[in-house]
Structures are given as structure tokens and as C-alpha cells.
Amino acid sequence: MLSLKFLTPFRIIFAISFILAGCTQSADQAGQQQNTTPPNIIFMIGDGMGFEYISAYRYAMSEPGAGTLAPTPFDDLLLGAATTYPDDDTWVTDSAASATALATGVKSYNGAIGIDANKHPQQNMMERARSQGWYTGAISTVHVNHATPASFFTHHPSRKMYEAIADSLATPLQPGVWRFDVLLGGGYRYFSRDDKNWLPELQQQGMTVITEFDQLTTTTTTPVLGLFAAEALPAAIDDQPRLASMTQTALRLLTAKQQQQQQPFALMVEGSQIDWCGHANDIACAVHEMKDFAQALDVVLAYQKEHPNTLIVITADHSTGGLTLGQGGEYAWYSQKVMGITASLEVMTRELLELPRNQWREYLQPRLNLELTEEEWHRIAAVEVPAEAKGRDRQKAIRSAIVPIISSHTRTGWTTSGHTAVDVPVMAIGPGSEAFRGYQDNTDIGKALLKLIR
Structure with a gap:
């Protein structure tokens, strides 16, 4: 161990610097080792x-x-x-x-x-x-x-x-x-x-x-x-x-x-x-x-x-x-209307198929939370589901009617x-x-x- 009492002030400073340098080198080596992990x-x-x-x-x-x-x-x-x-x-x-x-x-x-x-x-x-x-x-x-x-x-x-x-x-x-x-x-x-x-x-x-x-x-x-x-x-x-x-x-x-x-x-x-x-x-x-x-x-x-x-x-x-935020030439995207929708189209279309047509509007109204026109409601109710369609393919016809309506009300665009x-x-x-x-x-x-x- 290096004793400081026999050293001149200059040598004391040198010795301390030497010790600190060694500590710094050890810390650097430890850091480098950690960085290699x-x-x-x-x-x-x-x-x-x-x-x-x-x-x-x-x-x-x-x-x-x-x-x-x-x-x-x-x-x-x-x-x-x-x-x-x-x-x-x-x-x-x-x-x-x-x-x-x-x-x-x-x-x-x-x-x-x-x-x-x-x-x-x-x-x-x-x-x-x-x-x-x-x-x-x-x-x-x-x-x-x-x-x-x-x-x-x-x-x-x-x-x-x-x-x-x-x-x-x-x-x-x-x-x-x-x-x-x-x-x-x-x-x-x-x-x-x-x-x-x-x-x-x-x-x-x-x-x-x-x-x-x-x-x-x-x-x-x-x-x-x-x-x-x-x-x-x-x-x-x-x-x-x-x-x-x-x-x-x-x-x-x-x-x-x-x-x-x-x-x-x-x-x-x-x-x-x-x-x-x-x-x-x-x-x-x-x-x-x-x-x-x-x-x-x-x-x-x-x-x-x-x-x-x-x-x-x-x-x-x-x-x-x-996806585009803005549709139909209107400079707007109505995020609050988007967030008012409470169910996925997957769930809505599946459950609609289990209901008679005269109940579709009652079912959709609280889930879409949009102010649809009578023409839009008629368009949904008039959807034809192909008789030969099976499984989820039966839902596509209904979804194809609802998507443009949601898009129009929220100004959401889709190209594909x-x-x-x-x-x-x-x-x-x-x-x-x-x-x-x-x-x-x-x-x-x-x-x-x-x-x-x-």
C-alpha cells in the first residue's frame, strides 16, 4: 500500500491521480464487459x-x-x-x-x-x-x-x-x-x-x-x-x-x-x-x-x-x-364517431344472421351509434345473402353494405x-x-x- 505521509504535495497529487485512473480503468473495463453482453x-x-x-x-x-x-x-x-x-x-x-x-x-x-x-x-x-x-x-x-x-x-x-x-x-x-x-x-x-x-x-x-x-x-x-x-x-x-x-x-x-x-x-x-x-x-x-x-x-x-x-x-x-383518414372529398375524419362504435363487423354480421330482418335495426342502432338515414337502413335490410354461401362467406354480403355506410359517416376510406x-x-x-x-x-x-x- 502506498503511504502518503512520505510524499511531497506534487507526488501526493500524482499518486491520487494514478489511483483514480486505475479505478476509472476498472470501471471502463466493467462497462465494456457489460456492453458486450x-x-x-x-x-x-x-x-x-x-x-x-x-x-x-x-x-x-x-x-x-x-x-x-x-x-x-x-x-x-x-x-x-x-x-x-x-x-x-x-x-x-x-x-x-x-x-x-x-x-x-x-x-x-x-x-x-x-x-x-x-x-x-x-x-x-x-x-x-x-x-x-x-x-x-x-x-x-x-x-x-x-x-x-x-x-x-x-x-x-x-x-x-x-x-x-x-x-x-x-x-x-x-x-x-x-x-x-x-x-x-x-x-x-x-x-x-x-x-x-x-x-x-x-x-x-x-x-x-x-x-x-x-x-x-x-x-x-x-x-x-x-x-x-x-x-x-x-x-x-x-x-x-x-x-x-x-x-x-x-x-x-x-x-x-x-x-x-x-x-x-x-x-x-x-x-x-x-x-x-x-x-x-x-x-x-x-x-x-x-x-x-x-x-x-x-x-x-x-x-x-x-x-x-x-x-x-x-x-x-x-x-x-x-386505409385513409378522410373520404368522399370532405376534409374531415370523425374520430369520435369511430369510437362510438361498440362491436366489430365480424360480431355484428354474425349475430345479424341469427336474427329476423325486422330486428336488424334494433340490434345495430346501439352498436353503430350513427345517425343513419332511412335509405341507409333500407339498404342494410335489403341485403341478399347468397344461398350457396357457407360459414363466414355469408357475412360478407352484410359487411359490404355496412362498410360504406360507416365510411361515409366517419369519413374513413379503404381501397382494398x-x-x-x-x-x-x-x-x-x-x-x-x-x-x-x-x-x-x-x-x-x-x-x-x-x-x-x-
Whole structure:
């Protein structure tokens, strides 16, 4: 130990500086060591969420005429935009091709799940994470074997191979080890089928299987498979929003695993039904799905604040519906009328089919909350449902009559019931977020995420 009493003042200053420099060097080394630890990755995908959906949500949450806009969790995160086109000459992607690009960094054809245009499997970010000892998870508000979650775990030539995708997710990589630690969403019917009931087998092999939402808060062990609906969960406008609570559970379980083994995790969170509402040209449904997604983002941002070595990336796989805020030449969009609608078109049209025509107006009035003209009511009552139509196809005729009426009253425009080729937002915060700044392709997002997993 260096004694100061034998040193001149100059030498004392020098000695203190030397000691402090050593402390600083140690702190710098510790900081550098911490910075070399790969961050947790939370990848949030608003399926169908083009820029216009964020605008619609922001306006819908704001008071018209107040002169200010309500804050949203998206506001401070925007870094750039991304193209979404598939590996063909159409420019318009489907969710499978885009999710494959986001998960693997490789373009493919519409319908492809985790494979390239030549149908060769491509390593996805969850497989890369697993190979490095990371923990993995995914959340979806549709079935967990749907296009987006499937592309992050499996490899199939068609997104329509729902049963085969479910089989891939349920098959262990080795005894007691699956592709995921947490998988939450819908899709019960694909895992419990006449030809194969995976659920008792999975439980016997050590997986926790839950089918009720109230089991989320009491679940403490992984791996866990949560299947809360036969297919998709109910739309947020028709039920309690679920994405935030599933996200909280996933983060709690993955953090507990991380504390045990000191390994990062990768979690994909999909706001799936923004897209479905866009396909239905259902603006009220879409805004409520955006609110559900924003609430999940609030959960994730709060987590990142407590765990700074966490990267959050938010984007969309494409936009849906060709949504415009303003329609028919009128310079207005009536957000308060949108928020007055209390049910999705999916639910309204399904329930109308179970009622006699003379009760349709009584049913719709309190759900639409719009001042329809007599001509508009007559137009709805006069809808012809094709006799040969089956299942949800019977609802299309009714929806095609109601959508233009809602659009006219709210001044909401739609150009398609499909996807569009417009650029989508890219948002990020946390270590490594600079890699997502600027104008990029969706494959660049996937490549940047894969690069961080080591």
C-alpha cells in the first residue's frame, strides 16, 4: 500500500491521480464487459400496421378541437421506414413472406414459412437464439401456428399447413426441450385434433399447458403453451384486450429463466388482428386493436426501463386495407364517431344472421351509434345473402353494405380488402437500436437482429 505521509504535495497529487485512473480503468473495463453482453430482444410486430393506423390511433385517442394530440407510446421511437415486397414481381407481400423476411433476413414468395424462394429452410432468429443458449417466446392474438409466429420457429412451403405447423411447434427438439419457452395465443383446435391430441402428451413430457386467461398470473414454470381460443382470440373491441397481459406473463417467465442461467431472451409480440380488422375494412375494430398493441408496448417500455440491456424493435409486416383518414372529398375524419362504435363487423354480421330482418335495426342502432338515414337502413335490410354461401362467406354480403355506410359517416376510406405495398414504420429503443435507423428493407431488420444474437 502506498503511504502518503512520505510524499511531497506534487507526488501526493500524482499518486491520487494514478489511483483514480486505475479505478476509472476498472470501471471502463466493467462497462465494456457489460456492453458486450448481448441484449434481450423484444420484437413487436403490428400485423397490417402501416403509418396510417398509428395516425388513426393517435387521433382517436385525442379530443377533437382541443389543439393538442394525446401522447402515445409510439411517439418517441420512430427511427425509419421499411419496404415489404416479396420475392416476386407483385410488390405486395403477404404475412408469411414478410414474417419470413423479418425472422430470417431472406426474401421469399407469398405463403412461405421460414424458407427461401427455392424452398430451402433459412435459420430464423429463434433458432439462432436457441443455438446460443437463449430463451425464446412468442405471443399472438390469432392462432400461434399462424403465418407470423410460425415463421419465427418453423419451415413449411405453405402457411396453410396449419396442422403440420402445430406439429412442428409441439415436437420436442430433444427430450424436454422445445423451440420455445413461452408460446401464447389461440389455436387450441390445431393441437387437439381427432387424428392427434398433443396436449396430454405435452404435459406428460414436462410442458405446462394452459387454456384459460386466469391461469396466466398463476403460471410459474416453463416451457408453457397457452391456447386461449379454438383459433383467434376475440377482437379487442368485443372483449377485454389481452395482448398486454400475455406480454406481462411472458416477460415475467423469461426473466425468471434469465435470472437462473444468466442468458438473454428473444420474444416476438404480434398485434395480429390489426390486419384482420383492415381486411374487414372495420375502422373501429382497427383502432381498438391499435390500442391493445399500444398497451402491450407500454408494458414492454416499462420493462426496458427496469432492464436497460433490452432492445425493443417495433415494425409492421405490411399495411392492410389502403386505409385513409378522410373520404368522399370532405376534409374531415370523425374520430369520435369511430369510437362510438361498440362491436366489430365480424360480431355484428354474425349475430345479424341469427336474427329476423325486422330486428336488424334494433340490434345495430346501439352498436353503430350513427345517425343513419332511412335509405341507409333500407339498404342494410335489403341485403341478399347468397344461398350457396357457407360459414363466414355469408357475412360478407352484410359487411359490404355496412362498410360504406360507416365510411361515409366517419369519413374513413379503404381501397382494398387485401394488403398494400406501402412502406411501414420502424421503431426501436435500447442497445443496438441505431442499426434500425433510416430507410431499409424488411430483410435488413431481420439481418440486424440475427447479428445481435451471439
